[in-house]
Amino acid sequence: MTRNTLSPLPLALLGFALAGLTGGGVLWLSGQPGQAGLVWTAGVLPVLLALGVEILRSLRRGEVGLDIVAALSMTAALIFGETLAAAVVALMYSGGTFLESFAQSRAQRAMTQLLSRVPRRATRRQGTLLEEIALAEVRPDDLLLIRQGDVAPVDGTLAAGVAVLDQSALTGESLPVRLARGQAVMSGATNLGEAFEMVATRTAEDSTYAGIVRLVEQAQASKAPMVRLADRWSLVFLAVTLALAGGAWALTGDPIRAVAVLVVATPCPLILAVPVALVGGLSRAARFGVLIKGAQPLEAMAGAKRLILDKTGTLTDGRPQILSVAAQDGFGPEEVLALAAALDQASRHPVAQALVAAATAGGLALPIPEAVAEVPGEGVRGSVAGRPVVVGGLGFVAVQTGSAVAAPAAAPPGAALVAVAVAGRLAGVIVLADGLRAGVPDLLAALRARGIGRITLATGDRRTVAETVAQGVGLDAICADLSPQDKARLVQEERSGGPVIMVGDGVNDAPALAAADVGVAMGARGAAASAEAADVVLLVDRLDGLLSGIEIAQGARRIALQSVMAGIGLSVLGMIAAAFGYLTPVQGAVLQEGIDVAVILNALRALRISPSRAPEPKRG
Structure with missing residues (x-):
């Protein structure tokens, strides 16, 4: 499925407005003001028609937006013959609409990768x-x-x-x-x-995987669209505009003053500044490996109050790591690891690959094994440098050696235990577990400083495993033994305390990611389903990217608010000047263009936001 694709209508309206303003300008300069007025009007009418349709749709939804002011200013300008002013307003409005549409198109959802895995x-x-x-x-x-x-x-x-x-x-x-x-x-x-x-x-239709796909689709369909930031002040601004325009006309009897007020009041600074700042934030975040799929999730990310973290691959590294090597009978830890890794070069088992990676990283020599025989899910037998070696689970090695193999006392809950025997004698036991990512406690503290008030761990693992991994991390709650449906339900419950960010990396996380206000996927190694269901994908396999994304989102939103407030203030001053007759409609339109340039330049500062703990920006 695909949503929020870039519509051709905003681009077409921008083309009409630009062509009308340019063509009318050429005719006016060549001494044909009558024809110029007709061309300017022709460029305005498509924009005005589309604007009217959008206003009707908004009113049916019970929403009143700033688009009404733009429609009034263009209509009034055309009625009273101020066609050039109407053309300028049409260009400003269509340009803002195009930028906003571009920002929304970045929020596209596609399930193709998820479905292709089936x-x-x-x-x-x-x-x-x-x-x-x-x-x-x-x-x-x-x-x-x-x-x-x-x-x-x-x-x-x-x-x-x-x-x-x-x-x-x-x-x-x-x-x-x-x-x-x-x-x-x-x-x-x-x-x-x-x-x-x-x-x-x-x-297939009733199976687990298909059910997860349906959960993702349902959660995405139920997520309400976010109202544009600028529209939150629409009623107040509309009331002030109508009061000034109506008052100027009533007191002076000159309708042109009302037209000038409406033209200056056209909320292009609000319409333009918000998408420019937010799209700037999107671009900046992408340079730091944080792909945010639209302006709406970026704004939601800036205001998030609660965070839910999956365990495996999110809070933890997602790969088995060696915790300890309990060597026995005269063997050293490095020798035990080297023998196990050498034999495991012939296995595709994830634990075997983890042992090989650890030995290689430690600079251990790994000879090529011979006469290898693997029992799937049990272990491997073979010869390493002429010595018979057995590597596998405790029970498998116990059968091969003829003696019991005990688990090390220090092995934590949920750890994988790999026994190693050489020439029929137990050489040692390697303890592996999915380890906590480095710097997690400091990262969570930094997230709390950014406004995250509650942090919850949500995992499908057993509670004992979850509590062992999360010990001392600084979580507010641990929810274990969760199914995909349970995780999605937990997100809905947490939303009662404020906007929720959910971070995960597997298919089992996809429904919860789609249900959250902001779903964040560990995209570097995560499942395609989670990346497609999420609003944000961390392209760098570091949880630090979440902090960078929040800092950039909050910075972009702050800049957007500054631009909005500055635009409103300048527009109100211009409206007052127009009401007293100091500005004609065309002068008001030119002034509004100047305000547009100012707020856009301010909004572009979002492209220079620097997060505090981000990795180096991606080049190119």
Whole structure:
């Protein structure tokens, strides 16, 4: 689905207004004022017509905006023959509308990447034959073959043997899970081990992954659009404008003074300054690796009061990291790691890859293993530099060595334990866990200084794991064992205390990201679903980007407010001068152009906002 695409209408209206003003100017300079007036009028009418349609739509929604002042000024100018002033106002208004439309188009939502991850076909076993069928043809009780690297197309149960699945996109847990016969397989999980067979329990439409897609769509559809910042003062400004224009006409009997007041009052500084400042903030944020998908989420980000953080890949790094190596029987920690990593070079298991990465980063030599045999989900056997080595789970290594292997006493809840045996003797146990990102406590304190009053951890993990990871971080609440629906419900509950930012990186976070006032996705390694559902994507894999984004959003919003207030003040002074006859309609339009230039130049300062803790800007 696609929303908020850039409409061709604003560009067309800008073209009409510019062509009318330019063409009429050429005719006027060539001594044809009558024809010039007709051309100016022709350039104004399309803008006025579109403006009238928009005003009617707004009134039906119960909204009164500043567009009414622009419509009154153009209409009055045309009625009383001030066609040049009307043309200038039309150009100012259509230019502001185009800028605003451009800002909104950046908020486009596309689910193409999420949907493309769903398999289009499945492999079904019929007796001794395998057949490729369309996903829609899968029915409960069908026997499906899931090859290594395949994504489970529907929910089902494991028919036989074991399966090693990456469910991180669904549960947020970075460590793979090992399933035995009869256990449930969720659609959307990726097969990391050998091929296995599963019995379908649901159709594709009723399966877990499709349900998450529907939740995202529903949450996006229910999010109310934000009213333009400038319109919040529309009724007061409209009342002041009508009072000054009507008073000038009534006291002097000169309708041209009322026209001049309306022309000066045309709220182009308000219409222009806000989108320019906010689009400037969008551009500035992008240079620091923070992709904000529109002016509306940027403004919402600036006013957020509550923050909800996913755990895996957000508060934590999202990859297994070595916490300790409990070496035994005369082996040293580095030797244990080197032997395990050398053998694990032959494995694609995420824990094996984490061991290899840690050993390589530590400068350890890793010889090529020989005679390698892997038992999916259990462990690896082989030879390293002529020595027989076994690496795997505690139970697997215990069977290979013929003696029990105990977990280290210091292993935290939820940690992955990898035992290493050499020549039939236990060499040690490596403890891995998904570690907290560096600098998280300081970052959360900085976010509180920026107005975030409550910070909550939301995770699908067990409470003991969540509490261990978040110890001393400075959270206000920890919510564990949450399903995607639970996370979305938590967002709705937190919104009672103010606008909510939700940060996550997996498919399981997508409904909550879409339901939040501002959804923020860790896009560097996060799931496509979360990136598409989110309003903000952190292109740099650092949570610091959230602070940078908030600082830029608040700076852009502050500059927009300054521009609005300055524009209102200058416009009111110009309206008073016009009411006393010191400005003609054309002079008022030129003055308003000058005010436009001033507020736009001020709004462009958003392009120079510098966040306090951001990484170096991206070049180019």
